[in-house]
Amino acid sequence: MTGDKPWPQVPVTNKSHTEAAVVIIGGGISGICTAIDLIKRNNCKNFIILEKSGGLGGTWRDNKYPGCCCDVWSHLYSFSFEQNPDWTREYPGQEEILDYLTGVAQKYELYRYTRLNTAVESAYWDDATKKWKTTVSVQGGKDAEFGSSYTLTSDFLVSAVGQLNVPRLPDIPGLDEFRGKLMHSARWDWSYDIRSKKVAIIGNGATAAQIVPEIAKEVGHLTIHQRTPNWVIPRLDTPIPSWKRALYRHIPAIRWRKRADMMDFRESFYDAVFDHSSTTAQLIEAQSIEHMHRQLPDRPDLWERLQPKYAVGCKRVIISDDYFPVFLQENVKLETRKIDRITAKGVVAGGLEEEYDLIILATGFRTVEFMHPIEITGSGGRNLSSVWKEGGQALYGVTVESLPNFAMLYGPNTNLGHNSIILMIEAQSKYINTLIKEVLHVRQKGGSLVIQPNPERIQDFNEQIQSELENSSFADPNCNSWYKIKDSGKITNNWSRTVVEYQKLLSKLDWSDYDLSGAGAERVANKHTTYIGRVVEETRISYQTIALTALSLAAVGAGVALRHAGRLRLP
Structure with missing residues (x-):
């Protein structure tokens, strides 16, 4: 006690x-x-x-x-x-x-x-x-x-x-022999100045898709070592204006409804993972292909290398607005040949060695x-x-x-x-x-x-x-x-x-x-x-029901107002 x-x-x-x-x-x-x-x-x-x-x-x-x-x-x-x-x-x-x-x-x-x-x-x-x-x-x-x-x-x-x-290091011969700068994405060293450096990034998943557009603006040259392409769909990210934040703060019901809509939408993606012939799966594939063609116009050479040959969901679907455009930059190279080994100076892929100042390991976790x-x-x-x-x-x-x-x-x-x-x-x-x-x-x-x-x-x-x-x-x-x-x-x-x-x-x-x-x-x-119970966050009331309820309440309110006005006019 x-x-x-x-x-x-x-x-x-x-x-x-x-x-x-x-x-x-x-x-x-x-x-x-x-x-x-x-x-x-x-x-x-x-x-x-x-x-x-x-x-x-x-x-x-x-x-x-x-x-x-x-x-x-x-x-x-x-x-x-x-x-x-x-x-x-x-x-x-x-x-x-x-x-x-x-x-x-x-x-x-x-x-x-x-x-x-x-x-x-x-x-x-x-x-x-x-x-x-x-x-x-x-x-x-x-x-x-x-x-x-x-x-x-x-x-x-x-x-x-x-x-x-725990960061996962790739099983590539010679990894510990590299004498340049080597860092895993989960252990980023911000004290290292990447400007004008010659850089290789190993991995092209969700992490790499976030890193690449940012560092491509600053490095001298960037080689992206891709093992398997990814399905990529638009992100459509936008700032949330102050008036919306005020609504979410002062009217919690609106915030809850937004969260419910988001949950419903994301739950609908389940069909794509468990039924490759589903409308959702076909929509994601079509959206990804259209997204790639729109951002990489007239580049069938890149389309072939960046389009997956596996079912949507096998790997995590990438959500990005700025990944594909990177491949149009002159200082960016897409490398799809298998990495043979890493040397003291760089990376050997397809029998050819390329020297680098920095190697980034975007290779995930154990x-x-x-x-x-x-x-x-x-x-x-x-x-x-x-x-x-x-x-x-x-x-x-x-x-x-x-x-x-x-x-x-x-x-x-x-x-x-x-x-x-x-x-x-x-x-x-x-x-x-x-x-x-x-x-x-x-x-x-x-x-x-x-x-x-x-x-x-x-x-x-x-x-x-x-x-x-x-x-x-x-x-x-x-x-x-x-x-x-x-x-x-x-x-x-x-x-x-x-x-x-x-x-x-x-x-x-x-x-x-x-x-x-x-x-x-x-x-x-x-x-x-x-x-135990659970927090029910999925939508329970449709917008149609909300609209009908609002109209019904408005009608009741109008009726009450009319009756009240009528009483006021009586002699």
């Missing part, structure tokens, strides 16, 4: 530095959301956020490359409970997103629960004490003087590290290795690498076999190719906090509750998901993507249904999905189902 507040309402103190009810790994969108739900839904403040970098924000703090922005509309790429009426553009830039996230963290005072420059090395479940032991290393120079490594004990462990976390490089050991000493020897899988993408009192956000098969990931994260956070609530309840009474997903239920769920994914464009053999394991082709990252279906799935917790043991296990099992 501290004052009149019982555990777990008491924050971790100096004296309890290595003990917490809940440990959250990662301070990005997922970690922020989980922490806020801990406070709001569980009245829990006895938690710690472990963040290996020097600030909150996750991928939006790591990625600071030129042109970095989101390809989901700003009003949709934000928390439903903290909507921002003051976005300055329809599509947000990295700095504005980071400002938004840090602002939310400050509002909920999350920095008091956060340990920055603190990297998780390993975590193991202690079967005897029924607690997690998480070992961290302190990266900050001065902080490390107090102790460069220590172990935290917690009742529950949450992974909020996400999928876009996405299929969830939680890499953290060593996770669960019940019975079983490590995560053995659990996932055939690829990551989890029950609803949240709970993992042999990992008691553990949950993750943005886990296996929860990534999207068509909508905002925040819509998924909020559903996961509510679900996870429902699990945590029962663990905390038993701990308050002096006991320990152990919750593990049933292995058979995990297997059944994932067999169903994989069966659905086999019919999606993600499985198209004509392209590789970060959605799947390279050797086996198993799709470990993407969700197979719509966002609304996922939200409904996680809107209740079926306790028969879990093996329960310890104090209170029978009580929890007898609940059978805990209804």
